[in-house]
Amino acid sequence: MLYKIASIGILLRIIMYHWFPIQPIPHISSPYTDYKNALEGLSYLSLGLSPYYSDSPVHTPPLILWLFSLMPSQHIIFGLILSADLLNSIYIYLITKSKLAFSIYLVNPISIISTSSMSLSSFIHLAILTFGYFTLERRRLRAVFAISFLSYLDPCMLSISSLWYFNHFTKRIYILAFLMTFSLFSASYALFGETWDWLWSCQIAQLLNYDIKPNIGMAWYLILEMFKRYQFLYRVILAIHPWLYIYPLHCLLHKYSKYSMYKNTSNLYFCILYLICVVSHPHPTMEDFMIPFILISTHGELIMRVKSGFFTVTAGVIGVILSIAMWGMWTERVGGNANFLFFQTIFTNLMIFGFLFGLLHQVNEEIKMKKHQITCKTIVEEVVLSILK
Amino acid sequence: MIKPILLLLFYAYAYKETLTFLTVSSSSSLAIINFTDDWTDPHSPITNYGIFPESLYSLLNLSQTKHFEATFAWGTPPPQSSERITIYNKLKNEKIRLDKAGFTLISDSSSNWKMLTSLLSSLFCSYINVDDESIKTKEFQHIHTNDFLCKENFIRAQHLLPCRGNKGFSTLFGSFYSSKYVSLTIAAETDGENKYKYTIRATVEVSSKEPLKSVYDECISSSIELIEDAAIESHPLHTLQISKLSLTSPSSFENQPIKSSRKIGDVRYRFDTTYTHVLKNNSPELLNIAFTEVFPNIVTPLLHTFSHSPIKISKFKKGWTVDFELILKPNEEISIKFQLEKKLLSFEEYPTDPQRGWDIPSTIIIYKGNTLEGILPTDDLLVMTPEPDFSMPFNVICITGSVIAFFYTSIQTLQLWKEKIHWSNPHYETSVIKAQKIQTYVKNGLLGISLVILYILDRKGILKLLG
Numbered sequence: 001m002l003y004k005i006a007s008i009g010i011l012l013r014i015i016m017y018h019w020f021p022i023q024p025i026p027h028i029s030s031p032y033t034d035y036k037n038a039l040e041g042l043s044y045l046s047l048g049l050s051p052y053y054s055d056s057p058v059h060t061p062p063l064i065l066w067l068f069s070l071m072p073s074q075h076i077i078f079g080l081i082l083s084a085d086l087l088n089s090i091y092i093y094l095i096t097k098s099k100l101a102f103s104i105y106l107v108n109p110i111s112i113i114s115t116s117s118m119s120l121s122s123f124i125h126l127a128i129l130t131f132g133y134f135t136l137e138r139r140r141l142r143a144v145f146a147i148s149f150l151s152y153l154d155p156c157m158l159s160i161s162s163l164w165y166f167n168h169f170t171k172r173i174y175i176l177a178f179l180m181t182f183s184l185f186s187a188s189y190a191l192f193g194e195t196w197d198w199l200w201s202c203q204i205a206q207l208l209n210y211d212i213k214p215n216i217g218m219a220w221y222l223i224l225e226m227f228k229r230y231q232f233l234y235r236v237i238l239a240i241h242p243w244l245y246i247y248p249l250h251c252l253l254h255k256y257s258k259y260s261m262y263k264n265t266s267n268l269y270f271c272i273l274y275l276i277c278v279v280s281h282p283h284p285t286m287e288d289f290m291i292p293f294i295l296i297s298t299h300g301e302l303i304m305r306v307k308s309g310f311f312t313v314t315a316g317v318i319g320v321i322l323s324i325a326m327w328g329m330w331t332e333r334v335g336g337n338a339n340f341l342f343f344q345t346i347f348t349n350l351m352i353f354g355f356l357f358g359l360l361h362q363v364n365e366e367i368k369m370k371k372h373q374i375t376c377k378t379i380v381e382e383v384v385l386s387i388l389k
Numbered sequence: 390m391i392k393p394i395l396l397l398l399f400y401a402y403a404y405k406e407t408l409t410f411l412t413v414s415s416s417s418s419l420a421i422i423n424f425t426d427d428w429t430d431p432h433s434p435i436t437n438y439g440i441f442p443e444s445l446y447s448l449l450n451l452s453q454t455k456h457f458e459a460t461f462a463w464g465t466p467p468p469q470s471s472e473r474i475t476i477y478n479k480l481k482n483e484k485i486r487l488d489k490a491g492f493t494l495i496s497d498s499s500s501n502w503k504m505l506t507s508l509l510s511s512l513f514c515s516y517i518n519v520d521d522e523s524i525k526t527k528e529f530q531h532i533h534t535n536d537f538l539c540k541e542n543f544i545r546a547q548h549l550l551p552c553r554g555n556k557g558f559s560t561l562f563g564s565f566y567s568s569k570y571v572s573l574t575i576a577a578e579t580d581g582e583n584k585y586k587y588t589i590r591a592t593v594e595v596s597s598k599e600p601l602k603s604v605y606d607e608c609i610s611s612s613i614e615l616i617e618d619a620a621i622e623s624h625p626l627h628t629l630q631i632s633k634l635s636l637t638s639p640s641s642f643e644n645q646p647i648k649s650s651r652k653i654g655d656v657r658y659r660f661d662t663t664y665t666h667v668l669k670n671n672s673p674e675l676l677n678i679a680f681t682e683v684f685p686n687i688v689t690p691l692l693h694t695f696s697h698s699p700i701k702i703s704k705f706k707k708g709w710t711v712d713f714e715l716i717l718k719p720n721e722e723i724s725i726k727f728q729l730e731k732k733l734l735s736f737e738e739y740p741t742d743p744q745r746g747w748d749i750p751s752t753i754i755i756y757k758g759n760t761l762e763g764i765l766p767t768d769d770l771l772v773m774t775p776e777p778d779f780s781m782p783f784n785v786i787c788i789t790g791s792v793i794a795f796f797y798t799s800i801q802t803l804q805l806w807k808e809k810i811h812w813s814n815p816h817y818e819t820s821v822i823k824a825q826k827i828q829t830y831v832k833n834g835l836l837g838i839s840l841v842i843l844y845i846l847d848r849k850g851i852l853k854l855l856g
Contacts (some may be wrong), residue, residue, distance in 0.1 A: 018830070038689070043692035053704055057689045057730065212733050218789050220733075224777045225785035228737050244797060248804035279796070331658050331775065338777045342785065350792055357799045364803045375814075 002102060006089065009106030010082065010266045016116030026215040028114050028322055030283035032206050034153070035077075035118035041065045050193065052201040058310035060120065061152055061202045062188040075360050077118070082124040085115045091129035092291070094134065094267040104294055109146055114287045116201065123380045124154045132270045132295075140173050152188075155207045159242040159278045166269045194231055208235040210284035214330075216289075216323055218290060219282040220350050221342045227240055240275075242280040249273060249360075256363045259370035264299065271296040275356060279349050286320060289352065306362045312355035319348030401515060409596075411477060413470045414748065417569075420595045421477075422561065424550060427586040442549045445577045448508045454500035456578040461538040464570035468740070469595050471707075472683055480753070480764070485592065487574050492536035495529055502530055513575060514541045540572060546573060546589055560592075568581050572596040592688050602845055626662070646672035646761050647717065649754055650850050652769045658775040664690070666725040666767070670717035674758035680767070682711040687732055687747045694728040731774045736782055743779070746771035754839040 003175065016022070031037060041058040044051035051058035051065070060068075070085050070142060071077050093102040105111055115122060131146035164173055185199070192198050205211055219238050221243050226234050257265040276290040277282045296303070304308055322346035329336030409421040425645045449452070466487040474485055492515050496505055515536055524531040530630045543562045554838060565571045570593065577587040608637050647670055656662040684690055685708040701712040717723065731777060749770040756763060778785075 010476060036693070039693040040691055043695075047698070047702070051700065055686070058692070099398070221777065221785055222789040223735070224733055225736055225782040227782070228735055231735065238501065238793075241793065241797075245800055248800050251804050303593070331660070338775070346788060346792055350795075352800075353792075353796050360803055362802060366405070370809065371808075379813075 001094070002099060005099075005106055007105045009089065009112070010086065012112050013082055013085070013115045014108065015100055016112055017118070020116070022113055022117050025324070025327060026213060026225060027116055027286045027327070028110075030121075030215055030285055031211045031213045032056075032166060033119050033121040033124065033285070034121060034177075035081075038068055038120065041141060042069055045069055050195075050197065052192065052195075052197040054197075054200070054348060056201045057211070059202050059205055061304045062107075062192045062198045063184065064120070064123070069254075073119075075223070081115060081118055081122050083127045085111065088122060088125050088129055088291075091126070091133050092294060095129065095133050096295060098298055101294045101297060104126065104297075105291070108290070110286045110290050114285065119285070119287070120219055120237075121285060121287060124150065125287070127153055127272065127359050128157060128160060129291075131160065131161065132274070134170075136266055136270065138167070140169065141176075144176045144180055147177050148184055150180045152184045152203070154282050155203050156239070156242075159246060160248070160273055161272065162243075162246040163266065163270050164346050165246065166253070167266055178284065206282070207239050208232075209238070211306070213283065214327070214338070215283045216286065216320065216345045216348060217279075217281055217284045218346055219280075221338065221345075226336075238280065238282065245273065246278050250304065251257070251366075252304070252360060252363060255367050259374070260365050262302075268296075268299055268302075270300070272359070275352065276359060279353055279356075306355070306358045308358040309355060312351045312358060316348050316351035316355065319351055323348060330346065394516065409477070411470070411473045413473050417467045418595050419470050419473065419566075420593045421466070421590075422593070423588065423593045424590070425588045427584065433815065442587070445549065445587065448505070448512060449577055449579050452501045452505035452508055454505050454577075454579075455497045455581060456576075457494065457496035457505060457509075458574060458576040459509055459515065460486075460488045460493045460572055461491075461513075461515070461536070461542050462570070462572040463490050463492070463538045464789050465593070466491070468572050468596075468743070469685070469707075469748055469750055476753060485590070487570075487592065488574075490537075490727055491533055491738065493531070495531050496529055498525060498528055500530065503514070506532075512545065514539075514545045521727065539574065540566075542573060545695075548577060549575065549587070549589055563589065565593050568593045568595065598696065603660045621766075643679050645763065645765050646670065646674070646758070647678065647754065647756050649765055649767055650768050651747070651749075651770055651774055653729075653770050658748070660775065662688075662729050662772060664729050665746060666753070667718040668717060670720040672721060672758065672761055673696070673719045674761055675719065676717045676756045676758045678713075678715045678717055678754060678756050680713055680754040681752050682713070683710070683750050683752055684709045684729065685747050685749065688729040688733065688749075689730045690730065690771055691730055696724065697724040727846070729772065731772070733775065733777060735778055738779050739779070741774060742775045743774075746773045 022028070029035075037058060038060040041051040041060050043060065045065070052062075058065075066076055071080075072277035089102050089105045092105050093099070096102075129148050130144055131150060134140075134143035134146060143164075147158075148158070151158050161177070184357035188198055189196065209219055209223060212223055214220060222238075223231060224235060248270060253265045253269050253272075256262055262268075271292050275289075276293065278288045278292060281288065323341060326336055326344050328342055331337060397589070407421075407424070411419040411421065413419055449457075471487055474487055477483065478485055478825045494501070494506070494509065525569070572592040573590075574588070574590045576590070577585070579585045616674045637775075649666060650667045652665045652667075666682070666846060668678065682690075688708075690709055690711055692731065694698075697713065697715065699711045700714050701710075703710050703712075713725065715723065749772055751767045751769045754765045754767060756765065810817050814820075
């Protein structure tokens with residue numbers, strides 16, 4: 001069954017890639033994951049120029065660019081992206097243990113269009129999913145490799161590494177991760193003429209959102225409409241923002257694990273933090289939102305108890321669909337402008353966060369209920385004991 | 390009788406005032422007004438101070454300066470004027486710069502800097518503190534101060550002109566005060582023996598529709614050049630009309646051996662566009678062609694989409710330059726195509742009329758064959774870009790800030806507030822003591838912070854608490 005679905009997914013991707021190339025839209029690709037960006041970098045290299053300089057349009061990290069430059073044709077690069085996508089679906093299956101999640105990922109239009117338009121986000125998703133899987137399985141060294149690649153490819157998602165903190169990993173693993181990341185950065189430094197220009201063009205530009213393009217996140221329009229004097233402050237605040245949720249989530253979900261005996265809290269923490277990272281991301285895509293939703297679907301029993309769940313998810317989906325329409329209205333100038341897209345993106349993000357809040361509120365309610373039950377039980381036991389005495 | 394007439398003719402030849410207009414946009418032009426004079430006498434260095442100012446002669450000799458250039462400027466040059474000036478300098482072999490606001494002095498490194506600045510202060514009514522840090526290299530010394538341009542500087546400059554403000558160039562000084570950008574330069578040089586040369590130049594931003602008409606009042610000889618769409622052609626004064634709409638293509642470029650046509654295949658609010666430049670060789674000769682495309686910062690030329698490889702692509706502060714070198718066979722036509730990616734800028738970075746579009750300035754095509762050689766200006770283009778909303782930055786900041794604040798506080802609230810403990814709970818008393826402790830800490834903390842704030846305000850002189 002899984003083989004059949006995988007074959008269909010791969011076949012659909014190849015068909016789309018070969019016969020129906022889709023013009024990238026902000027819902028599918030970002031300036032940092034667009035293949036066009038890597039192609040631009042390769043063109044600079046072929047002319048003997050450095051692709052990394054101030055305001056450079058190239059944001060593909062040096063090692064990825066170097067890897068692509070070794071490939072004889074674009075089809076092989078597509079093959080690499082396709083393989084990463086297939087691995088993503090396998091790791092989704094391994095994390096969720098659900099054939100449905102595996103199928104949803106492989107045979108859905110968003111991931112098919114994303115892969116066929118050669119979005120490099122497949123590599124970022126692979127780093128996140130492998131990190132999640134290996135950490136949940138407590139395979140430390142592999143998790144270190146995964147998080148190092150993630151920090152190299154997309155430092156905006158790095159707060160997801162707090163899964164180690166949630167799972168009480170030792171300090172040694174942090175040192176190992178730092179060394180591994182440092183070695184990747186050093187290799188890039190040595191590869192590109194011993195300058196740090198690439199760091200500004202890739203990681204720092206990504207973290208502080210210097211190449212602003214419309215997307216379904218919240219940060220782009222805020223930065224555009226922000227007075228220049230305060231822009232840096234807001235860029236830094238937005239970069240720090242996902243890190244602020246680690247401690248409350250850590251406390252809440254540990255309590256939940258303690259009182260409700262819910263075994264899958266590590267997985268739940270990973271999914272929630274993944275979704276928070278995507279909402280806080282400077283340039284998220286629809287696929288970025290889709291994967292944590294697929295992962296969180298394994299906690300179906302808990303989600304079913306969330307009262308606002310249906311409303312927020314439905315409203316979020318409607319918001320995404322409308323944002324595509326608003327994007328069209330703006331760029332085709334049917335009568336719209338940037339505000340049209342902005343409103344829908346803010347609405348979508350609000351709904352997604354509303355869903356998360358509903359979920360965590362439900363968790364909190366269940367903790368309270370369990371605490372109350374335990375207190376009542378203790379009082380009853382004490383009363384019974386005193387009567388017996 | 391013949392001798393004075395010959396002398397007058399000689400002087401008339403020596404004096405040269407030129408006025409050049411460089412159109413930089415539909416609304417503004419740069420007027421470059423230049424007066425140059427030189428003097429060579431093998432026997433007596435300077436005999437007639439009425440022609441060559443004595444003060445400059447003394448200044449050069451006393452300060453042992455071979456060359457200096459002092460510039461006063463105010464305002465900001467109009468956008469894209471620096472590119473125009475670069476092309477103009479290249480074509481006319483000039484060294485005109487658009488200096489930033491303030492006073493800039495450049496001299497050769499061998500000059501007595503202290504003497505030069507002192508003499509220049511009285512000559513040009515400038516204030517130069519010799520203790521200010523100047524840049525000194527093997528070839529030159531340079532200093533830039535924030536001294537501002539005032540009426541007195543113009544009066545002093547007038548005294549260096551032969552007509553002393555009665556005619557010609559110096560009569561225009563009064564109209565400069567309303568200009569957004571003015572740069573006034575006095576430069577002098579000597580070969581160390583008997584050759585002396587000095588230049589007074591004003592570079593002024595003027596409205597394209599209302600040129601400096603009072604320039605009719607000529608001094609000794611005048612010539613006006615007009616640079617429109619990067620084409621250079623001289624116009625006699627009475628036919629001068631500076632307006633983007635009324636000017637026709639200069640006649641000197643009509644029968645060129647090559648033909649150039651630039652286009653932007655643009656959907657107005659899309660984020661990418663196709664740029665096409667068609668070049669045709671109409672001559673029977675093989676022509677070598679070199680040209681540079683200049684793009685503003687709002688667009689990025691995508692290198693991987695280039696139909697012809699450029700020899701160089703460079704990024705400078707205000708945009709990109711792409712250099713091409715091609716060989717065109719007789720009657721051959723080539724089409725250079727590539728994609729431009731449009732950018733979104735911060736709302737403050739847009740001009741006041743963003744929907745007009747952004748200029749892609751015309752540049753010069755330099756061609757060379759066996760017998761043919763020359764230049765051809767390319768077309769000016771406009772590129773339309775999507776823009777953010779300019780009317781509601783407050784709303785966007787407010788709404789997005791509130792949403793992020795909601796995200797943060799909603800999750801923190803779940804963890805922050807402790808549940809009430811019932812009095813029957815065995816931990817009730819300890820929890821009350823703990824709460825009281827926290828209350829004391831918070832109270833003292835707030836008191837401490839308030840005191841620190843008051844102390845800072847007092848130090849800044851906002852509050853006078855401590856006398």
